[in-house]
Amino acid sequence: MKATIITIGKELLIGSILNTNSKYLSSKLTDLGVEVSKQVTVDDNMADIVNELDIDSKSSDLILLSGGLGPTNDDITRESLAKFLGKDIYIDEEEKLIMETRFSRNGESMPKNNIKQVCLIEGSTKLKNNWGVALGEYIVKDKVTYVVFPGPPNEFENMVDNYLSEIIKSDDNIIVKSLDVIGLGESRVEEKIRKLNIENGNVSINTFAHQGYTEIKIIGKSNDFTFVSKSIEVVEETLYREFRDHIYSDKNLEIASVLVEKLIENNLTIAFAESITGGKLASSITDVPGSSNVIGSSYVTYSNESKKMNLNVNRETLEKYGAVSDKTAYEMAKGLKEKTNADICVSTTGEAGPNPSEKEVGTVFSCIYFNDKKYFMKHYDFNGGRNKIRNRTVNSVLSQILFLINRKEYQNEGK
């Protein structure tokens, strides 16, 4: 099955916003085994839209349109599709009533223009929009399926999530699973998977590099549901065996979210002493709802003065080894432990550039400190600019913490 995605709107053509809808839909279609052969963006212009439909209907089985369903005169996506198909448009009275009620509840009367948003093309199937106003719909003509989705990303993504598989109605049962892996680069993950030789006609595996983790996506496809479920299960088991501690999530979650969940689950607290990351580690944790259970205090100790004052780092250490050194990272984490008594005390120090002061740009040290006998030092050499170095530090440190928690490293010796 071949698909074309048509997004409609001036704001895309003048480069005012990124086309997140095309990306979102392409990724979902790919998961469902549909080949996206073209993405195209045109203006709210009937001639352009009809022309595009004419071209694409010759090479695609599925044409998905998004945008141009607003109440203004500019918005003519539905009208253009109707014209191309040679069909009429009618008002969906049920939806009109719902909309009128919504307006009257706020003491307003419905503006006349809004009626457009509850119209449908003759012979189409309605796609109710529970996240906004404009109705979606789909219609089949000459073996080509035409789909209309509203443009605002929140509405669009919800409509795609709720209706796409219904529209595609493949005879195949498709199951998509993701496993998220830390501590191994994409190419290593890829290599290991290829060696396992577990793909077959029904199960395919792809890897995707994200910031700080690699996603393994397993797609199973067959007209026999029991068979495809079983196949996926076998593949998952093999992957879990192969990647053991490296798999941190099967829900496509951010590392920080999983980390906060694990900290809560194990009743652990965390604190940071950040030099190179300057608050990024603390903010990635406090980004997560519920983080107040695991973090109380955290410090940005950017200057040497601050490292001494807040964390009791020795002047001699800074002078002899430099602020960017494993010794300083260790003393920062140790001082943090004394100050906060958090279960996990984490320090970072490094050169983010652009102008190095003592070590080469990209040199980073971190220390994850549980107690005097148990701490983990890391020395990284990152490439890239200031932002990349800082972000890679955050991702590497978070994944290392998670890795250590999964291995129960926080438990005292002898336990």
Add this chain to the structure above:
Amino acid sequence: MKATIITIGKELLIGSILNTNSKYLSSKLTDLGVEVSKQVTVDDNMADIVNELDIDSKSSDLILLSGGLGPTNDDITRESLAKFLGKDIYIDEEEKLIMETRFSRNGESMPKNNIKQVCLIEGSTKLKNNWGVALGEYIVKDKVTYVVFPGPPNEFENMVDNYLSEIIKSDDNIIVKSLDVIGLGESRVEEKIRKLNIENGNVSINTFAHQGYTEIKIIGKSNDFTFVSKSIEVVEETLYREFRDHIYSDKNLEIASVLVEKLIENNLTIAFAESITGGKLASSITDVPGSSNVIGSSYVTYSNESKKMNLNVNRETLEKYGAVSDKTAYEMAKGLKEKTNADICVSTTGEAGPNPSEKEVGTVFSCIYFNDKKYFMKHYDFNGGRNKIRNRTVNSVLSQILFLINRKEYQNEGK
């Protein structure tokens, strides 16, 4: 002048990455007065690319291609354009030599496949790639200009910045200026501009909402350079008068960058005591190169315990008014001043949700403290989810700090 942008690559069609190139180029073309009538993405497939060129050459004066210039067999953008134009491809010997030298310097011989990247289409103008390997080029046939750019965003954006105006060679002189405005929403800015009634056939003004600031973009266009420069100057002067303290930059810079620059310029230091923002303010400052001149220590005081321990906030204040209160925000900033003696001490406290503990979600207090007699309290009520509330807090606080610095509020009374 009408343009079509063709981006080429599987990773776009499977939804693995966002199409930032189309957005970037569209925005630059729009600035230069070129109308982008279509953006399209196709696979690395010669038939598809040639077919697309055939369609677009009938409706566009300018066709810009990006991607598919790598060394692998998949990459066939240049070959496809040559085929469509009925032209041959040749090796640029000068560039080949440069590339061979680069490889031999690393003790390697040049892989045979890389030769593709230093090839050009017969009769084209070379666009040297100083940011990567693959050459760009442009060629005119039957009044249509065809441009080829490499796909990696860093190379692509640099090539666009350096060569686009040379390629377009309009008779018009185009001048684009941006003014960045804080402390006023986009619709207020828009309204004020319309009232000024300063647009004309040669000068147009648009506004764009960014996170925390509004960009006013002025585009002047005329075949008379002196005239268009003068017109822009007059419009700029009027806008500077109208928006006075609200304009913080004319370089399209992030607020944090401008703030760090201003702090350095005025020899000021800053520190944060962050509750709701949890490290985001510190990290937005430390994101900026040179920030070590202005920030030494900063604190995330998420728990009440931490507010007491690190900032000397009174237990009674927390009990009587709550952690989310103007009293607590004030004491946090005052305690921070005592601890760090930074020139500007900034605190934030609020409810980010999802589950409120004492005040309504979206309630935020901040205090910008210069000294005992001079401090500025703010109470915000933000809508939205956790991330939005936290980001809006950061942007609002940073813009308020900048606004106060621009008004020299940091100076002592009597100065």
